[in-house]
Amino acid sequence: MIKMAIYGKGGIGKSTTAANLSMAFAKMGLKVMQIGCDPKADSTINLHGGRPLTTVLDLVRQKGKAVTLEEMVTVGDGGVFCVEAGGPTPGMGCAGRGIIAALEMLEEKNAFAVYQPDVVLYDVLGDVVCGGFAMPIREGYAEKVFLITSGENMAIHAAANIAMAVENFADRGYASLGGIILNHRNVPRELEKVQELAEDVHTGIVGELPLSSLVQQADEMQQTVLQAFPDSEMAKEYEKLARQVLKACGKENL
Amino acid sequence: MQLRMKQSNRILSTYTADVSGVCSALYEMGGMTVMHDASGCNSTYNTHDEPRWYNMPSMVYISGLTETEAILGDDEKLARDLVDGINGLHPRFCAVAGTPIPTMMGIDLSGIARLVERRTGTPCFGFKTTGMQSYVVGASMALEAVARRFCPETPKKVRSGKPSVNLLGVTPLDFSVTGTVEALRSLLTENGYPVCSCWAMGSSWEELMQAGNADVNLVVSSAGLTLAKFFREKYGTPYVVGIPMGEALTGEYLAEIDNAAETGENRYPVKGGKIPTNGKAALIIGEAVWAASMRRAYELSTGKPAKILCPLELDGETLAPEDLRITGEREIGAEMAKSDLVIADPIYEYVLPKGISFVRFPHEGYSGRIWRKEIPVFVGKDWDTWWETTNF
Numbered sequence: 094m095i096k097m098a099i100y101g102k103g104g105i106g107k108s109t110t111a112a113n114l115s116m117a118f119a120k121m122g123l124k125v126m127q128i129g130c131d132p133k134a135d136s137t138i139n140l141h142g143g144r145p146l147t148t149v150l151d152l153v154r155q156k157g158k159a160v161t162l163e164e165m166v167t168v169g170d171g172g173v174f175c176v177e178a179g180g181p182t183p184g185m186g187c188a189g190r191g192i193i194a195a196l197e198m199l200e201e202k203n204a205f206a207v208y209q210p211d212v213v214l215y216d217v218l219g220d221v222v223c224g225g226f227a228m229p230i231r232e233g234y235a236e237k238v239f240l241i242t243s244g245e246n247m248a249i250h251a252a253a254n255i256a257m258a259v260e261n262f263a264d265r266g267y268a269s270l271g272g273i274i275l276n277h278r279n280v281p282r283e284l285e286k287v288q289e290l291a292e293d294v295h296t297g298i299v300g301e302l303p304l305s306s307l308v309q310q311a312d313e314m315q316q317t318v319l320q321a322f323p324d325s326e327m328a329k330e331y332e333k334l335a336r337q338v339l340k341a342c343g344k345e346n347l
Numbered sequence: 348m349q350l351r352m353k354q355s356n357r358i359l360s361t362y363t364a365d366v367s368g369v370c371s372a373l374y375e376m377g378g379m380t381v382m383h384d385a386s387g388c389n390s391t392y393n394t395h396d397e398p399r400w401y402n403m404p405s406m407v408y409i410s411g412l413t414e415t416e417a418i419l420g421d422d423e424k425l426a427r428d429l430v431d432g433i434n435g436l437h438p439r440f441c442a443v444a445g446t447p448i449p450t451m452m453g454i455d456l457s458g459i460a461r462l463v464e465r466r467t468g469t470p471c472f473g474f475k476t477t478g479m480q481s482y483v484v485g486a487s488m489a490l491e492a493v494a495r496r497f498c499p500e501t502p503k504k505v506r507s508g509k510p511s512v513n514l515l516g517v518t519p520l521d522f523s524v525t526g527t528v529e530a531l532r533s534l535l536t537e538n539g540y541p542v543c544s545c546w547a548m549g550s551s552w553e554e555l556m557q558a559g560n561a562d563v564n565l566v567v568s569s570a571g572l573t574l575a576k577f578f579r580e581k582y583g584t585p586y587v588v589g590i591p592m593g594e595a596l597t598g599e600y601l602a603e604i605d606n607a608a609e610t611g612e613n614r615y616p617v618k619g620g621k622i623p624t625n626g627k628a629a630l631i632i633g634e635a636v637w638a639a640s641m642r643r644a645y646e647l648s649t650g651k652p653a654k655i656l657c658p659l660e661l662d663g664e665t666l667a668p669e670d671l672r673i674t675g676e677r678e679i680g681a682e683m684a685k686s687d688l689v690i691a692d693p694i695y696e697y698v699l700p701k702g703i704s705f706v707r708f709p710h711e712g713y714s715g716r717i718w719r720k721e722i723p724v725f726v727g728k729d730w731d732t733w734w735e736t737t738n739f
Contacts, residue, residue: 193453224453231455265458
């Protein structure tokens with residue numbers, strides 16, 4: 094089993110990339126579990142035709158410890174096991190603590206032992222804003238962290254911050270950086286700027302995604318690109334990225 | 348208006364918290380144990396949960412967590428303090444245990460422990476205690492963690508004579524300091540069963556590290572079961588669950604130690620006694636292994652069945668499906684009302700419905716030191732002597 098986390102600035106395309114990667118892994122014959130770690134709970138929505146999932150924290154709110162694994166995990170397109178951690182009522186509670194509680198609940202119910210995924214993909218909210226959002230990179234959770242960024246300065250800045258957090262946690266035995274995924278927005282000097290970032294945080298660019306209108310069109314259809322346009326060039330780009338990500342994890346033969 | 352709240356307590360107390368369970372289990376091992384909490388919270392442990400505090404030194408501390416550190420997530424302050432403590436005190440190991448505030452902050456104490464270990468070279472543990480579970484959970488994780496980290500491979504000896512044993516799950520929270528642990532050791536040795544080690548009261552570190560040499564492990568509280576399972580995995584040692592209360596049960600108990608040693612199977616001499624099916628019967632409230640042993644001793648003494656109500660998280664593999672796992676005062680009161688006799692800590696007497704008999708059995712992990720002088724020695728024939736005083 095390989096466990097990875099995807100971090101990046103809000104709106105940079107984490108969930109879209111995560112869902113397409115999950116589909117690409119599934120097409121390779123792998124069992125995939127995608128865990129959305131964002132109170133908005135929309136990481137896996139395009140794997141469900143736009144239907145929102147009942148989140149782990151909603152279930153815990155309703156049923157307490159009696160919640161079952163079958164209620165928390167649903168099967169989306171491509172047979173991807175989908176989980177949404179969820180969060181508190183907006184403006185209240187503690188979202189970071191919520192992520193911890195949701196991941197601990199999955200652990201308590203032996204989610205990985207029961208579903209035995211080959212790939213676990215944590216899709217994590219914008220930035221490492223508190224301990225809760227670092228949870229997916231703690232020991233026993235993700236082993237590799239992938240940063241998604243474009244060449245936009247704010248996105249690069251956010252990616253650098255996350256890389257710094259990962260480096261700070263090295264002594265604790267946390268996940269290590271797997272590399273950067275460059276999601277092109279076609280801004281000036283884009284590749285050059287992201288290469289600089291990669292050098293600064295001592296990692297490499299594992300793959301690039303070109304800017305494509307098919308991504309927005311698939312989103313309108315509430316599907317992944319691999320589901321909506323399986324034969325498109327963009328679908329092939331995601332499939333290529335999936336192979337590159339596995340290679341960066343040292344699991345190209347998974 | 349009368350308030351009728353479920354799962355809430357008006358009179359009943361809470362059991363000692365998991366963080367105190369960690370401290371209690373590690374108290375005599377020569378490590379440095381730090382509760383990560385605000386200064387002052389240590390007094391709950393040293394005043395109410397730890398009877399050894401005033402006559403046996405141990406390195407148990409509080410981190411003195413402040414509001415600013417909590418808000419800013421200043422883990423480095425804790426890490427620095429732990430490193431300083433280790434460098435000054437040279438403990439055998441360092442353990443840091445969580446409480447409600449770190450739990451809500453999401454502090455990763457295992458990660459901090461690894462960081463401190465890298466900086467000092469001293470083995471460190473980070474325990475995911477929350478302050479919201481009971482002592483059995485904390486003691487259980489601490490005992491198992493120490494054994495997993497330190498107990499060496501031991502070549503299996505060929506047994507001659509009676510099987511040797513370890514006592515697992517022994518803390519003052521279940522056994523107090525009123526002589527029961529010593530009486531249990533004497534009972535075993537006088538019957539020819541050498542005691543290799545006691546986890547964790549009254550044994551040196553060297554004795555604890557020889558636990559792999561024992562032929563059978565005795566799980567005398569639910570806090571010792573995880574450790575017994577670990578020893579089973581590591582050394583193949585079978586275990587026996589229960590406390591030998593009363594002469595009659597002691598006979599069965601010792602025979603089951605022999606059986607376990609012969610067959611390599613785990614044995615449960617206090618399990619499977621009579622369970623009341625209808626009509627009124629006795630209700631025994633408390634820690635699972637103690638309660639199951641009490642039920643068997645009660646049955647052997649009176650011929651009557653009893654039901655167990657265990658408000659703690661771990662069942663020690665001794666409870667029957669008919670036994671109860673509830674915590675609310677109202678719910679407990681309702682179960683008491685269905686009984687003709689309740690055997691429990693004296694705090695429960697305050698919510699006892701009228702007309703029901705009560706046998707007081709103070710439990711250090713529940714009422715602390717308040718009624719410690721009343722805690723009898725409760726193994727072997729000393730249990731019989733005590734039981735006679737109850738006139739049942």
